Amino acid sequence: MSTLADIPMRFSLPGLGRARGVVNAALGIGILLALWWGGGWVVANNDDLFAFADFAPAPTLTRLWEMIVTGEVVSMSGPSLMRVGLGLLYAAAIGVPVGITIGRMKRVNEVANMPFQFLRMISPLAWMPIAVMAFKTWDGAIIFLITMAAVWPILFSTAGGVRRIDPAWLKVARNLGANPIHMLFVVILPAIAVDVLSGIRLALGVAWVVLVPAEYLGVTSGLGYAINDARDTLDYAQLGAVVVVIGVIGFMLDWLCMMAIKKFNWLREDH
Amino acid sequence: MIVTRLNETAADPAAIAPAERIVKPIRGSHVAIRALSHAYRRSDGLVLKDMDFEIQQGEVVALLGRSGCGKSTLLHMMAGLTLPSQGEVVINGNTLRAPSPKWVMMFQAPSLYPWMTVAQNAALGLRFSRRSDEIAQRVPEVLGLVDLASFADRNAQELSGGQQQRVALARSLAPSPEMLLLDEPFSALDAFTRRALQKDVRKIAKTLGLTLVIVTHDVGEAVRMADRVLVLEANPGRIAEDTQIALTEDERSGGSEPFQNEHSRLMGIYSDVADMSDVPTENDFAQL
Secondary structure (H helix, E strand, O other), X not given: OXXXXXXXXXXXXXXXXXXXXXXXXXHHHHHHHHHHHHXXXXXXXXXXXXXXXXXXXXXXXXXXXXXXXXXXXHHHHHHHHHHHHHHHHHHHHHHHHHXXXXXXXXXHHHHHHHHHHHHHOOOHHHHHHHHHHHOOOHHHXXXXXXXXXXXXXXXXXXXXXXXXXXXXXXXXXXXXXXXXXXXXXXXXXXXXXXXXXXXXXXXXXXXXXXXXXHOOOOOOOOHHHHHHHHHHOOOHHHHHHHHHHHHHHHHHHHHHHHHHHHHHOOOOOOO | OOEOOOOOOOOOHHHHHHHHOEOOOOOOOOEXXXXXXXXXXXXXXXXXXXXXXXXXXXOEEEEEOOOOOOHHHHHHHHOXXXXXXXXXXXXXXXXXXXXXXXXXXXXXXXOOOOOOEHHHHHOHHHHHOOOHHHHHXXXXXXXXXXXXXXXXXXXXXXXXXXXXXXXXXXXXXOOOOOXXXXXXXXXXXXXXXXXXXXXXXXXXXXXXXXXXXXXXXXXXXXXXXXXXXXXXXXXXXXXXXEEEOOOOOXXXXXXXXXXXXXXXXXXXXXXXXXXXXXXXXXXXXXXX
């Protein structure tokens, strides 16, 4: 007869308990830093590439620290955040109402589906020449490109959320004398809040990616401009530092969206 | 003055207090169904044909029939959620054309809004009819009436199925309706919870003087709750029998001889009307 104690234990990592999330996140960042450092070491020791050695962690992080202390980080990311913020605002202002309409009205959805899918597949950057011609200011063109990138995830996510609304919720509201305004603000919008926010989270990811190449256009501020400028002046430590800043801000924005989704999610997993 | 208190043994004293308040009796709706026929589409056959009946103020009426006999459609029309293709529903002398919180329907699923608390759900009818100033007084009152006063601030999802259906009842009662229309609202609940709710809903309706219309295919439910039963025939739906249930409140809890007699009598009518010939009997199963 074998008892439980006779069964050989398989090798396993020590249990981390509540620190697990933090430890694993630190582990991931550690691996990324090690790869970066290794890459920098290879570049520095290669005769053809050593000119780019400033990409390595040490020069990059030194430069980043300077940028933080002098406030340069704030002055370069401020305009970028402004542009992404406005682009997302316009995208939501278009995407949410249109999404609700195509989610509620089958006929409209059938008409709009083809053109929307067609437009969605066009790279936002392909609109660049048109944007430049259509808008008086560079800022206007950049915000237009971000809006074009961000509107689709918000629109489709909103429409999907509306389609998943329990029809009984609408019947109950109608039965209790709700008018269309009540229907929208008391039933539909709260019911789809999480879908809209998930759409905004996806849109933010795309918008943040589109931002940098969009800021190669004419403007003399923002993170994209800083990247372009660093390349032109061969300041690779600066270039590396801006890349880190872009990554960190993107991560933080995504985290904010995630927190908002958590706050507005009415579904209780434990029930 | 009528004091309502449903559950004398409620453990939480806070749960009792609001129920002790005085709830004003309401005058129930008078309903007249006039020459009503209905088809879902013009090309389809009639689901309901030549319906003509009246429901008196404060009466509890059960519409008993097999699924597909149009009883639920008829109830939707009495709520103003569906309009009949011919004929009319006249409530208190006026032809019904739109839903109103004066005649509220309750469905099989409680369909509470999961992003709201119990109290917010119960307040919906008042909110929709621009009577938000009454919420603070009325919501605790109706939650007390259904024995859920201590659950006011809980999320609707944290409640059991029976409790959720009680919240749906409170939600229907909050705008002080004249009539409740119940579309098999207890069929998803366990037998115990179902009996308790059947009893409570009848008691509330009688206390407040509400007209109550219950759609059901359960003969026991009809006998327990109704003063009068309309037995419906299917294809097309029409009234085959109109019969009174003569039982005292005590006899309605079941088990008594008068209850058994009424149950068998109604079961007999129902079997004849519903044409059970296509339903397999025990004999059919034995042959399998």
